Amino acid sequence: MQKSRLVNIMPTDHEFMEMALVEARGAALNNEVPIGAVVAFEGRVVGRGRNMVEELNDPTAHAEILALREAAHNLDRWRLTDCTLYVTLEPCAMCLGACYAARIDRLVYGAASPKFGALGSAVELRGTEKLNHRLELRGGVHSEEAAKLLKEFFQEKSQRLGRG
Amino acid sequence: MQKSRLVNIMPTDHEFMEMALVEARGAALNNEVPIGAVVAFEGRVVGRGRNMVEELNDPTAHAEILALREAAHNLDRWRLTDCTLYVTLEPCAMCLGACYAARIDRLVYGAASPKFGALGSAVELRGTEKLNHRLELRGGVHSEEAAKLLKEFFQEKSQRLGRG
Numbered sequence: 001m002q003k004s005r006l007v008n009i010m011p012t013d014h015e016f017m018e019m020a021l022v023e024a025r026g027a028a029l030n031n032e033v034p035i036g037a038v039v040a041f042e043g044r045v046v047g048r049g050r051n052m053v054e055e056l057n058d059p060t061a062h063a064e065i066l067a068l069r070e071a072a073h074n075l076d077r078w079r080l081t082d083c084t085l086y087v088t089l090e091p092c093a094m095c096l097g098a099c100y101a102a103r104i105d106r107l108v109y110g111a112a113s114p115k116f117g118a119l120g121s122a123v124e125l126r127g128t129e130k131l132n133h134r135l136e137l138r139g140g141v142h143s144e145e146a147a148k149l150l151k152e153f154f155q156e157k158s159q160r161l162g163r164g
Numbered sequence: 165m166q167k168s169r170l171v172n173i174m175p176t177d178h179e180f181m182e183m184a185l186v187e188a189r190g191a192a193l194n195n196e197v198p199i200g201a202v203v204a205f206e207g208r209v210v211g212r213g214r215n216m217v218e219e220l221n222d223p224t225a226h227a228e229i230l231a232l233r234e235a236a237h238n239l240d241r242w243r244l245t246d247c248t249l250y251v252t253l254e255p256c257a258m259c260l261g262a263c264y265a266a267r268i269d270r271l272v273y274g275a276a277s278p279k280f281g282a283l284g285s286a287v288e289l290r291g292t293e294k295l296n297h298r299l300e301l302r303g304g305v306h307s308e309e310a311a312k313l314l315k316e317f318f319q320e321k322s323q324r325l326g327r328g
Contacts, residue, residue, distance in 0.1 A: 058233050059242040059266035060224070069222050078223040093289055094261025097282070101258050102223035118261070125257055125287060 010043040013108050016086045017142045020110070023050040023063060024088045024149050030055060034149040037063035037087040039071035039080065039104070046083070047071030063087060064095035068102050079103045088146035090117035090139065096125050099135060106136040110146030174207040177272050180250045181306045184274075187214040187227060188252045188313050194219060198313040201227035201251040203235035203244065203268070210247070211235030227251060228259035232266050243267045252310035254281035254303065260289050263299060270300040274310030 016038055023036025027050040039047035049066030053059060064087050072078045084106040085099055090113040097118075099107050109119070118125045119137065126137070180202055187200025191214040203211035213230030217223060228251050236242045248270040249263055254277040261282075263271050273283070282289045283301065290301070 053242055057240060057242050058236055059244065060229055060233055060262050061242075062265070065224055069224055072222055076221065078217055078221050078225075080223065092261055092265065093282075094258050094265050097256055097258025097261050098224050101226070101256065118257075123289060125289070 011040070013086070013138065013141050016040050016045070016084070017088070017108065017110060019045060019048070020063075020086045020088050021142060021145055021149070023048055024146065027051045027063070028149060028153050034153050035063045035087065035089045037067040037085060039067045039083050039085050041071070041075065041080075041083045046074045060094065062092065062095050064091055065098055068098055068104070072102065081105060084108060086141075088142070089113050089150070090119050090121055092116040093118040093123050093125060104135065106138075108138045108141050110139075110141055111143040111150070112139070175204075177250070177302065177305050180204050180209070180248070181252070181272065181274060181310075183209060183212070184227075184250045184252050185306060185309055185313070187212055188310065191215045191227070192313060192317050198317050199227045199251065199253045201231040201249060203231045203247050203249050205235070205239065205244075205247045210238045224258065226256065226259050228255055229262055232262055232268070236266065245269060248272060250305075252306070253277050253314070254283050254285055256280040257282040257287050257289060268299065270302075272302045272305055274303075274305055275307040275314070276303065 019038045020036040024034040027036060028034035032051045032054055035051045037049045038045045047067040047070035049063040051063050052061040064085060071080055071083060080102040083104045085104050086108045088110040090109050112121050114121050116122050183202045184200040188198040191200060192198035196215045196218055199215045201213045202209045211231040211234035213227040213234060215227050216225040228249060235244055235247060244266040247268045249268050250272045252274040254273050276285050278285050280286050
């Protein structure tokens with residue numbers, strides 16, 4: 001019998017990012033800043049997260065943190081080597097630091113974050129030799145869609161405030 | 165009747181750090197890297213945390229993150245303005261980023277962390293104008309005791325591994 005060819009069909013970075021965008025849209029519906037993340041391991045999603053700062057009243061409840069925590073729980077290990085984090089927006093210092101803390105191998109993000117991004121936009125945490133960990137990076141995946149969600153969210157919010 | 169003079173007796177930075185050291189010792193007893201933190205608001209402790217990465221199997225369960233989350237829960241607000249975080253060790257990028265995310269006003273730490281510290285030891289996150297938030301810093305409070313706890317923990321660990 002021929003070995004199934006299905007085993008080789010791995011989702012692409014763009015497909016994983018679409019799943020992160022689903023999370024971001026869920027955050028917007030919940031009146032949270034629309035940012036979403038998923039953690040992938042061996043072609044499967046093992047953790048999902050969306051921004052829940054307001055709902056959980058937790059300053060650390062960013063999409064990435066929640067996705068990393070769920071992945072660690074599901075894989076039953078806190079060292080997430082061989083995992084990739086997909087997030088719709090360039091991570092802040094906390095979330096990029098969490099990627100280092102979790103030892104993930106690869107980080108793929110969508111839009112740049114001029115105000116908080118820690119990959120060069122507001123802060124530069126890359127290339128710190130002393131961090132003792134290599135992290136492969138890819139930016140700009142589905143960035144237009146990620147940025148559009150954020151723009152629409154803040155436009156709607158300011159319109160609501162204007163009316164209020 | 166005279167107004168009680170007690171209301172003016174606020175614990176000092178050293179006293180709050182002693183409470184963080186109690187947490188760090190608790191972590192060591194639990195076989196976790198001994199780092200502890202407390203969040204203070206108006207002279208009271210409103211959040212406590214000790215490193216629980218192994219116990220919770222959570223890469224983000226650093227002392228600071230847990231203390232900030234507890235403080236936000238107790239104060240019923242995720243913006244921890246007017247709060248001070250006391251932590252026995254110079255925070256890593258994730259935890260310093262969490263201080264920014266939580267909008268805390270002041271960070272007091274004990275020993276420097278050459279491998280992971282984000283206040284100049286391994287990374288330099290200070291003075292990033294774009295981070296849009298001012299954080300008052302004080303280091304070196306009870307640093308000898310904090311460093312001693314860590315040294316003893318790793319010495320014991322390597323001895324155990326040597327015997328194993």
